[in-house]
Amino acid sequence: MRAGVLYAPHDLRVEDRPDPTFGDDDLIIEVTYNGLCGTDATEYSKGPMMVPLNTRHPGSGHQGPTILGHEFIGTVVDAGAKARHRIGERIACGAGVSCGSCSRCRDGRTNLCASYYTLGLSTHGGLAQFAAAPSSTCVRIPDGVTDIDAGLAQPLAVGIHSVDRAGLRPGSTVVLLGVGAIGSFICAALEAHDGPVVAVDIDQKRLDVARSLGASATHLVEPDTSAASLKDLIPSGAQTVFETSGVMGAAERAYDLVDMGGDVVLVGLNKTPQPLQLAGIVLREVNTKTTVAHVCATDIPAALGILERVPMSGILPAAVIALEDVVSEGFEPLVAGSVSGKLLVDPRVG
Ligand SMILES: [Zn+2]
Ligand SMILES: [Zn+2]
Numbered sequence: 361m362r363a364g365v366l367y368a369p370h371d372l373r374v375e376d377r378p379d380p381t382f383g384d385d386d387l388i389i390e391v392t393y394n395g396l397c398g399t400d401a402t403e404y405s406k407g408p409m410m411v412p413l414n415t416r417h418p419g420s421g422h423q424g425p426t427i428l429g430h431e432f433i434g435t436v437v438d439a440g441a442k443a444r445h446r447i448g449e450r451i452a453c454g455a456g457v458s459c460g461s462c463s464r465c466r467d468g469r470t471n472l473c474a475s476y477y478t479l480g481l482s483t484h485g486g487l488a489q490f491a492a493a494p495s496s497t498c499v500r501i502p503d504g505v506t507d508i509d510a511g512l513a514q515p516l517a518v519g520i521h522s523v524d525r526a527g528l529r530p531g532s533t534v535v536l537l538g539v540g541a542i543g544s545f546i547c548a549a550l551e552a553h554d555g556p557v558v559a560v561d562i563d564q565k566r567l568d569v570a571r572s573l574g575a576s577a578t579h580l581v582e583p584d585t586s587a588a589s590l591k592d593l594i595p596s597g598a599q600t601v602f603e604t605s606g607v608m609g610a611a612e613r614a615y616d617l618v619d620m621g622g623d624v625v626l627v628g629l630n631k632t633p634q635p636l637q638l639a640g641i642v643l644r645e646v647n648t649k650t651t652v653a654h655v656c657a658t659d660i661p662a663a664l665g666i667l668e669r670v671p672m673s674g675i676l677p678a679a680v681i682a683l684e685d686v687v688s689e690g691f692e693p694l695v696a697g698s699v700s701g702k703l704l705v706d707p708r709v710g
Contacts (some may be wrong), residue, residue, distance in 0.1 A: 363488035380492035388438035393511035401694035419477030432486025441496035454656035517659035519545030538605035587616030619677035677701030
């Protein structure tokens with residue numbers, strides 16, 4: 361089969377690889393679409409961060425060049441004896457593999473499993489014509505969801521998990537600092553929230569998408585707009601602030617913006633230490649919440665449910681590219697920051 365294999369930073373090769381093998385619980389999926397995201401771009405440009413190119417991954421046991429792709433859907437073409445899905449089913453893969461028996465798995469927090477690993481990051485994934493995945497990471501795609509919408513299920517599940525972690529109060533005002541990649545999926549995941557959803561970004565196009573996804577207000581700001589000026593724009597206050605950008609200073613702005621007793625949900629990643637005025641956070645009893653990945657068993661079905669009601673592909677621009685062009689039309693533009701919307705790779709086309 362053809363597959364996109366990461367060998368080293370800026371060295372991703374589309375090459376022939378053996379078809380994947382599978383165990384009793386696994387499915388072999390003929391991949392229809394594999395989405396690319398910022399995590400893939402970071403691995404390609406600055407990695408390896410998560411991909412075990414040089415050291416063995418303790419959960420997956422994999423080491424060495426890795427087929428990327430953690431956001432994929434497709435059709436089951438083979439299934440192990442204990443797999444829960446049948447040949448011919450369309451499935452969305454959540455890509456997060458958990459043991460099912462450790463204490464956090466038993467608590468339903470499978471994304472924090474002691475031996476968690478991610479297909480396409482910790483071992484081979486879906487950026488290929490075929491992929492193997494444990495049946496437990498896969499969810500049948502409802503008939504009412506198109507392939508291209510289902511291709512958005514995994515990142516939407518990440519957004520749903522973020523909203524779940526926030527524990528929103530009914531009617532409260534939610535502010536999204538940044539509605540780029542993950543921010544737009546959080547915006548979509550807020551569809552059932554009954555209070556104002558305010559999107560803030562430095563890019564008008566992203567704000568237009570957020571508005572179409574249900575944001576009740578949008579504000580175009582400069583990168584250095586202060587929290588005080590943002591407060592003036594949001595008269596109802598900010599009971600929950602999602603910080604999605606990860607840029608330097610953004611977390612501090614989120615804490616300055618949120619109401620007393622409110623919640624800041626940190627979503628964006630920045631490995632550089634950032635100064636925070638903790639006294640102000642403590643004295644105003646601001647809660648800090650964090651979120652990572654998603655819970656396959658609940659968040660992927662929820663994502664497919666939203667996509668059935670709100671076909672996001674009609675709102676969020678989604679471009680389909682061929683696997684053979686994945687470097688020039690996928691990774692390089694992603695790293696350059698010139699992609700707006702979502703990129704889906706179709707390995708079926710040459
Ligand atoms: Zn992703
Ligand atoms: Zn576990």
